[in-house]
Amino acid sequence: SDLVIAYRGNQRWVQAFEAVRLDKLAEPPKRLRRNGVYLITGGLGGIGLTLAEYFAQTVQAKLVLLGRSGLPPKQKWEEWLSTHDADNPISIRIKKVQNLEELGAEVLIIKADVANETQMQEALRQTEEQFGQINGVLHAAASLGEEMLRTIQEVDYTECELQFKPKVYGLYTLEKVLQGKELDYCLLISSVGAVLGGVAVAAYTAANIFVDAFAHKQNQFSNGVNWCSANWFHFENVNSLSKSLLSTVQGSQEQIEIQKQIEIEVEVFQQETVDVFERILSNSLVPQMIIWRSDITAEIDKWIKRKPQQVEKEARSQAQTYSAYTRPNLKTSYVAPESEVECRIAKRYQELLGTEKVGVHDNFFALGGNSLIGTQLISKLRQDFQIELPLRFLFEAPTVAELALAIEKILIGELEELTEEEAQELVLNTSRQ
Ligand SMILES: NC(=O)c1ccc[n+]([C@@H]2O[C@H](COP(=O)([O-])OP(=O)(O)OC[C@H]3O[C@@H](n4cnc5c(N)ncnc54)[C@H](OP(=O)(O)O)[C@@H]3O)[C@@H](O)[C@H]2O)c1
Known part of the structure; x- marks a missing residue:
């Protein structure tokens, strides 16, 4: 029942995790330099900007926020803000960057793909020219769109490439372009799914498993720089619940209430993110840290080392x-x-949800569903209707009525593709049943 085994000579090694409680320190971590230069890949994303704010607040850092989209040129920001809504995603990012500057940070926005070596060499050249030597790197680039919701059966080459670009090819590129740099640390943001199994996000999980292994390898062979992979905790319920619920209540009072709830939950997630980051940096140098509130071994026993029947029962x-x-x-x-x-x-x-009655407009997530139960639900429906039903349909169509429509559409599509004889055979078989 051991999950990861390595044979070295006549030794058999198994992977195990040790629980360590990291207490909050009264002061900011010593590994943070005042006015230090920090490169954040995925720096305009949720976690990137949250940690950028922390860097700005605590050490007035010089921050490089790197992503493929970037932002409009700085001289156009005011014009952008006056011609776009406050909830426009770019407006939100511009405001956040302006806030970083108000907090005392210097910010350089760089448009680059972390997997592209030429672009990354140029990004480093620009950084060093403007800010001087880099002190630390946070690798937070990832593809977290709805397309990541795929079970292992649904994953194809395109999806793998999408997930591997920031996390696998991106790391190989970072390794190359950072060679010889004297960094205080290189923190890689992985996911707890890499340890507990991301059933609903197979390619993303595989990419994060690579990130963890890469950090171990770097610590064995690199020249004294600490590469640490941090398996970040989940934000999943807020994401899946909010998106699917919001789609069903658009334009109503209910939408405002849900929006408020999401904002509160996002704020809690951001506070926890900063708290976790401080504790990681205050700790001794290790290649991997799993962020979890309770005993992770018990979770691995529950979610990974179990028989299929138990999964369903639990x-x-x-x-x-x-x-x-x-x-x-x-x-x-x-x-x-x-x-x-x-x-x-x-x-x-x-x-699957243990609810005595379910209405056609009841939302799967509002009824207590999560991605584990969702994966089982989709698998049952595939058997029931004998169709290929992608997992993401549950997130796009989370009510019984919406799923029924989606399934009927697939069934009609399949019927239309039948030849006359196949259709007659199907009618005969159905009438016999
Ligand atoms: N949010 C969560 O609940 C959660 C949970 C566990 C772990 N994590 C991990 O935490 C990290 C940050 O997540 P997040 O929530 O901040 O995600 P996010 O908001 O989607 O931000 C990710 C950023 O990465 C950038 N990016 C994607 N591919 C890139 C590439 N090839 N080169 C450069 N930049 C790229 C994206 O910007 P562009 O599209 O402009 O490039 C995006 O802004 C990720 O590693 C994720 O796996 C997140």
Whole structure:
């Protein structure tokens, strides 16, 4: 039952994780330099900007925020802000960068692909010309769009390339362009899914497993620079729940309430991100740290080292404690399923979520569903309807009614592709059943 085994000579090594409590320090970590130069790949993303703010606040750092999209030139910012809504994603980023400067940071925005060596060499040249020698790197680049939601069966070459670009090819490039630089540290933001298994995000998880292994290798062979892979905790429930719920309640009072709830949860995630980062930097130099509140070994036993039947039983009982068998108090009123497709889907929701009745407009995530239960649901529906049903459909169509529509569309598409004889055979088989 050991997951990772290595044979070295006549020794058999198994991978194990040790629980370490990292207490919060009264002072900022010593490894942070006042006015230090820090390169953040994925620096205009959620975690990148959160940590940039921390650098700005604590040490008035010189920050290089690197990503493929970048921002409009600085002289155009005011014009951009006056001609776009405050919730425009670029406006939000411009405001955040302006805030970093108000906090005392100097900021250089660089448009580059971390996997592209020429662009990265140029990015480093620009950084050193403007700020001097780099002191630390945070690698936070990732592709976190909805396309990442794929089980191992659904993953294809394109999806792998999308995930491997920032995390695999990006790391090889960083290794090359950072060679010979005297860095205080190089922190790689990985995901806890690499340890606990990201069932719903297979290629992303594989890429993060690579990040972890890469950090171990770098610590064995590199010239004294600490490369640490930090398996970051999840933000998944907020993401999946909010996106799918928001799509069903657009333009209503409910949308405002959900939006507020999301903002609160994002703020908590950001505070925790800073807290975790401080503790990591205050600690001794290790190649990998998994960020988890409780005993990770128990979680590995629960999520990874278990038989398929147990997975289902536990997911169901977990869902039952959520919903306690009764339909939770949802914003949507109960509408019973009508068509056969709706009834079959609703039955699967009931079984897996442990809810006694499910209405056609009830949202899977609002009923207590998560990606683990979702993966099982999609697998059951694939068997029920004998179709290829991508996992992401559950996030795009999280209610029974929406899923029924999506499934009917697939079934009709398949019917249309049948030859006359195949169609007749199908009718015969169906009438026999
Ligand atoms: N958010 C979470 O819940 C969570 C949980 C666990 C781990 N993590 C990890 O934390 C890190 C940061 O996540 P996040 O939430 O901040 O994600 P995010 O908001 O999507 O930011 C990621 C950034 O990476 C940039 N990027 C993607 N591919 C790139 C490339 N090839 N070269 C340069 N930049 C690239 C993107 O900008 P462009 O598109 O402009 O390039 C994007 O701004 C990731 O490594 C992720 O795996 C996140």
